[in-house]
Amino acid sequence: MQNQETNRSVPPRALATETIIHDLKRNRAVMRIAGAVVLPVGAEVELCNPNVNAIVKRVRLLAGIPATATTPEHPVQVCLDCDIPAGWSEAQEET
Numbered sequence: 001m002q003n004q005e006t007n008r009s010v011p012p013r014a015l016a017t018e019t020i021i022h023d024l025k026r027n028r029a030v031m032r033i034a035g036a037v038v039l040p041v042g043a044e045v046e047l048c049n050p051n052v053n054a055i056v057k058r059v060r061l062l063a064g065i066p067a068t069a070t071t072p073e074h075p076v077q078v079c080l081d082c083d084i085p086a087g088w089s090e091a092q093e094e095t
Helices: 090-095
Strands: 015-023 029-033 043-047 050-061 076-085
Touching: 015 050, 029 043
Parallel strands: 015 076
Antiparallel strands: 015 029, 043 050, 050 076
């Protein structure tokens, strides 16, 4: 692929085969889904124990990094930033 403005080669990045559900208020991942899932803003993700609905507030792609001689490649990941009701994270820490 060529960058139109600079005519330099733009390296491709692989897309990871997982999606991260991210708790916006607590700034942490709460779930990983096997597969790249892109949901629209406003979609609901059902969480369990206790059963609550996380609301998708923002969809992001987390930039991957290329492999080096000492580190593996990290592919691009889909991240769904969600509003998760109070009490759910605390219940997870108790179990």
